[in-house]
Amino acid sequence: xxxxxxxxxxxxxxxxxxxxxxxxxxxxxxxxxxxxxxxxxxxxxxxxxxxxxxxxxxxxxxxxxxxxxxxxxxxxxxxxxxxxxxxxxxxxxxxxxxxxxxxxxxxxxxxxxxxxxxxxxxxxxxxxxxxxxxxxxxxxxxxxxxxxxxxxxxxxxxxxxxxxxxxxxxxxxxxxxxxxxxxxxxxxxxxxxxxxxxxxxxxxxxxxxxxxxxxxxxxxxxxxxxxxxxxxxxxxxxxxxxxxxxxxxxxxxxxxxxxx
Amino acid sequence: xxxxxxxxxxxxxxxxxxxxxxxxxxxxxxxxxxxxxxxxxxxxxxxxxxxxxxxxxxxxxxxxxxxxxxxxxxxxxxxxxxxxxxxxxxxxxxxxxxxxxxxxxxxxxxxxxxxxxxxxxxxxxxxxxxxxxxxxxxxxxxxxxxxxxxxxxxxxxxxxxxxxxxxxxxxxxxxxxxxxxxxxxxxxxxxxxxxxxxxxxxxxxxxxxxxxxxxxxxxxxxxxxxxxxxxxxxxxxxxxxxxxxxxxxxxxxxxxxxxxxxxxxxxxxxxxxxxxxxxxxxxxxxxxxxxxxxxxxxxxxxxxxxxxxxxxxxxxxxxxxxxxxxxxxxxxxxxxxxxxxxxxxxxxxxxxxxxxxxxxxxxxxxxxxxxxxxxxxxxxxxxxxxxxxxxxxxxxxxxxxxxxxxxxxxxxxxxxxxxxxxxxxxxxxxxxxxxxxxxxxxxxxxxxxxxxxxxxxxxxxxxxxxxxxxxx
Numbered sequence: 001x002x003x004x005x006x007x008x009x010x011x012x013x014x015x016x017x018x019x020x021x022x023x024x025x026x027x028x029x030x031x032x033x034x035x036x037x038x039x040x041x042x043x044x045x046x047x048x049x050x051x052x053x054x055x056x057x058x059x060x061x062x063x064x065x066x067x068x069x070x071x072x073x074x075x076x077x078x079x080x081x082x083x084x085x086x087x088x089x090x091x092x093x094x095x096x097x098x099x100x101x102x103x104x105x106x107x108x109x110x111x112x113x114x115x116x117x118x119x120x121x122x123x124x125x126x127x128x129x130x131x132x133x134x135x136x137x138x139x140x141x142x143x144x145x146x147x148x149x150x151x152x153x154x155x156x157x158x159x160x161x162x163x164x165x166x167x168x169x170x171x172x173x174x175x176x177x178x179x180x181x182x183x184x185x186x187x188x189x190x191x192x193x194x195x196x197x198x199x200x201x202x203x204x205x206x207x208x209x210x211x212x213x214x215x216x217x218x219x220x221x222x223x224x225x226x227x228x229x230x231x232x233x234x235x236x237x238x239x240x241x242x243x244x245x246x247x248x249x250x251x252x253x254x255x256x257x258x259x260x
Numbered sequence: 261x262x263x264x265x266x267x268x269x270x271x272x273x274x275x276x277x278x279x280x281x282x283x284x285x286x287x288x289x290x291x292x293x294x295x296x297x298x299x300x301x302x303x304x305x306x307x308x309x310x311x312x313x314x315x316x317x318x319x320x321x322x323x324x325x326x327x328x329x330x331x332x333x334x335x336x337x338x339x340x341x342x343x344x345x346x347x348x349x350x351x352x353x354x355x356x357x358x359x360x361x362x363x364x365x366x367x368x369x370x371x372x373x374x375x376x377x378x379x380x381x382x383x384x385x386x387x388x389x390x391x392x393x394x395x396x397x398x399x400x401x402x403x404x405x406x407x408x409x410x411x412x413x414x415x416x417x418x419x420x421x422x423x424x425x426x427x428x429x430x431x432x433x434x435x436x437x438x439x440x441x442x443x444x445x446x447x448x449x450x451x452x453x454x455x456x457x458x459x460x461x462x463x464x465x466x467x468x469x470x471x472x473x474x475x476x477x478x479x480x481x482x483x484x485x486x487x488x489x490x491x492x493x494x495x496x497x498x499x500x501x502x503x504x505x506x507x508x509x510x511x512x513x514x515x516x517x518x519x520x521x522x523x524x525x526x527x528x529x530x531x532x533x534x535x536x537x538x539x540x541x542x543x544x545x546x547x548x549x550x551x552x553x554x555x556x557x558x559x560x561x562x563x564x565x566x567x568x569x570x571x572x573x574x575x576x577x578x579x580x581x582x583x584x585x586x587x588x589x590x591x592x593x594x595x596x597x598x599x600x601x602x603x604x605x606x607x608x609x610x611x612x613x614x615x616x617x618x619x620x621x622x623x624x625x626x627x628x629x630x631x632x633x634x635x636x637x638x639x640x641x642x643x644x645x646x647x648x649x650x651x652x653x654x655x656x657x658x659x660x661x662x663x664x665x666x667x668x669x670x671x672x673x674x675x676x677x678x679x680x681x682x683x684x685x686x687x688x689x690x691x692x693x694x695x696x697x698x699x700x701x702x703x704x705x706x707x708x709x710x711x712x713x714x715x716x717x718x719x720x721x722x723x724x725x726x727x728x729x730x731x732x
Contacts (some may be wrong), residue, residue: 081387082410083368084369085387085411086371086411087371087372087707088413088414088454088456088502089624089665090665091413091476228661230661232700233684233700234698236661
C-alpha cells in the first residue's frame with residue numbers, strides 16, 4: 001500500500017476545495033513560465049538534460065497537433081503531371097531507345113561552318129609537341145632525326161596507303177590505331193559501340209586533325225545508323241559528331257559523348 | 261516466254277463485288293479499255309450520272325493504260341470471263357501536298373487529333389492536360405478546354421457533331437461543347453485511364469446521347485450524356501481493354517489485352533459472344549461501315565443535316581445501309597501476335613479470314629470509307645493493303661524508316677495517309693500502289709493523324725507539341 005496517497009484520500013473523503021479548479025487553471029497557466037525560467041536558469045549537465053527533455057516534449061506535442069489537424073489540412077492536389085506524354089497505344093509498352101530528331105539542320109550546319117561547338121569538355125589540356133611525338137632516329141648511323149612516332153591513339157581511314165617508309169615522316173603505330181568508340185547518348189543515357197568515320201577536329205591543332213590523332217576533347221564523327229536517329233526530312237542520320245572524354249592513349253579505348 | 265495474245269472476242273460477265281451478275285453475258289473485244297468498259301456498264305445500269313468504276317479480272321485491276329487482253333491468263337473460248345466491278349466515289353480528294361500551317365499552343369506532346377464529322381472543327385488532346393479546339397478557317401487556336409488533371413489520351417466527336425468527349429489518364433471522361441469549348445459534364449467512374457471512346461451511331465440515336473468508354477481497368481462503361489450518368493458497366497475482360505467500337509447494328513465490340521474480343525448487347529449490357537483467335541494483346545479494331553458511323557448524316561460536302569432529328573436519322577440510316585450493301589458488317593482486328601482477323605461479329609463467332617504478313621505488332625487497322633480495302637499500320641515500318649471483303653493480301657507500302665503509328669483514309673478511298681515514328685507523314689495511292697507524297701516537317705514522332713471527312717485537310721499531331729495542317 002503506497003503511503004503518499006493522503007491527498008487523494010482526503011479528496012475522496014471530504015471532496016475538493018471549492019476553488020480547486022480555479023487554482024489548477026492558474027497553476028497550469030504559470031507552468032509555462034516556470035518551465036522557461038528553469039530552462040534559462042539550469043546550467044551544465046542538468047541544463048542539457050532539461051533541454052533534451054523539453055525538446056522531446058515539444059516534438060511529441062507538434063506531432064499530436066499535426067495528427068489532429070490531418071483531416072482539416074488542405075491537401076495539395078496531385079497536379080504533378082508526368083513528363084513525356086504518350087498516346088494510349090504506346091502506354092504499357094517497353095520502349096526502345098527513342099529516336100530524337102536533330103534539333104535543326106540549318107543551325108547545325110551554321111555551327112559547323114564556324115567551327116564552334118558547344119561541347120561537354122570545353123577546355124582541353126594543351127599537348128606539347130614532345131609529348132605527342134617521339135623522335136625516331138634514322139639513317140645508317142642513326143644521326144638523322146626527322147622522323148616522328150605519334151604516341152597517342154590515332155584513327156587511320158580504311159583506304160589509307162602508307163607512303164614509302166623511307167619518306168614517311170609521321171609514323172602512326174598500328175597498336176595505337178582505333179576504329180571503334182564507345183559513344184554515350186546524353187539523353188538516352190546509354191552507350192553504344194560505334195564505328196569511327198573520321199576526325200572532325202583536334203583542339204591541339206590542325207596538323208593533329210589531319211593526322212587523325214585522338215586525344216581528350218577531340219571531336220570525332222561516328223556512324224550512328226544503328227541508333228535510328230532521323231532528320232526532320234525523315235531520313236536516317238548516319239554520321240554524327242562526338243567528343244572524346246577519356247585519354248585513349250592511357251585507357252586503350254575511346255569513350256565519347258554524342259553531341260546533340 | 262512470249263506473251264500469248266488473245267485472238268478474237270472474249271465472253272465476259274460483269275459481276276458486282278457481292279457476286280451478283282449484272283446484265284447478260286457480253287461478247288467483248290480484247291482491246292477493250294477501262295473507259296469503254298465503264299461507259300458500257302453505265303449504259304447497262306442506266307445510270308443517269310456517270311459513276312466511275314474499278315474493274316478486276318482475277319484480282320488484277322483494269323487500269324486506264326492497259327487493255328483487257330493483258331489481264332487474261334488462260335485463254336479459253338468456252339469459259340466465261342468474270343469481270344468484277346466496284347463503284348468508286350463520285351468525288352475525288354486531292355492529295356495533300358504541303359503544310360499550310362503549324363499550330364502551336366500545346367505545351368506537351370499532342371496525343372490525339374480528330375476532325376468533326378462535318379470537317380469544320382478540329383480537336384486535339386495533349387499531354388499538357390488540355391483539350392484544344394482549333395479554328396480551321398484561320399488555322400489558329402480557338403478554344404482551350406481545361407479540366408483534366410492528366411494527359412488527355414483520346415478525343416472523339418459525336419456523329420452529330422454537337423458533342424465532344426475526351427478521355428484522360430486521370431480516369432475521367434469529360435464532355436465539351438465543340439462550338440463554345442465549355443465543359444458539359446464530367447463522367448467519373450473508371451478506376452484506370454481511358455484507352456478508347458465510341459459513340460452510339462447516328463442512325464440509332466439522333467442527337468447522339470450514349471457513349472462507350474474503354475479503360476485499362478478491364479471494363480467498358482456506357483454513359484448517358486444527357487444525364488451524365490453511367491448506364492451500365494460491361495465487365496468480363498481479364499486485362500486492359502484496348503479498343504471499343506459501337507457497331508451499326510447496335511452492338512458494342514471491345515478488344516482487350518486478354519486476347520479476346522467481346523460482343524455486347526446495348527440494351528442491358530449482356531455479353532453475346534466472344535471472339536477468340538488472337539494469341540496476344542488485341543490492339544485495334546475497325547468496322548467496314550466505320551466511315552458512315554463516324555460521319556452520321558454528314559456527306560462529303562459537309563452540308564448541314566436537316567433540323568428535324570428524324571430526318572437526319574433517316575439520312576444517316578440511308579448512308580449506313582448503302583455502305584453496308586446487303587452484307588453483314590465486317591470487323592477487322594489487329595494484334596500483338598502480328599496477325600489480323602476478319603470477322604462478321606454480328607452473325608458468327610468464327611472468323612472469315614486470318615491475315616498474316618506483318619513481322620511486328622499491328623498498331624492500327626482501318627477500313628476504307630467504301631469498305632473495299634483494309635489498311636494496316638505496323639511497327640515493322642510497313643503499311644499493308646488488304647482486300648476488305650475477303651482479307652486477301654494486296655500489297656505492301658514500304659518507305660517509312662521507323663514504326664508506323666497511325667493510318668487514315670481519304671474520303672474517296674483512293675489515298676492512304678500514314679504517320680510514323682520517323683517524324684514524317686506519307687501518302688500512298690491505292691491504284692498505283694506507290695508512294696504519292698512524302699510529307700516531312702514534324703520535328704519528332706507523329707502520334708496521331710486524321711483526314712477530314714470532307715477531304716480538304718489532313719491534320720497531324722506530334723510529340724514536338726505542334727499540330728500541322730496539310731492541304732493540297
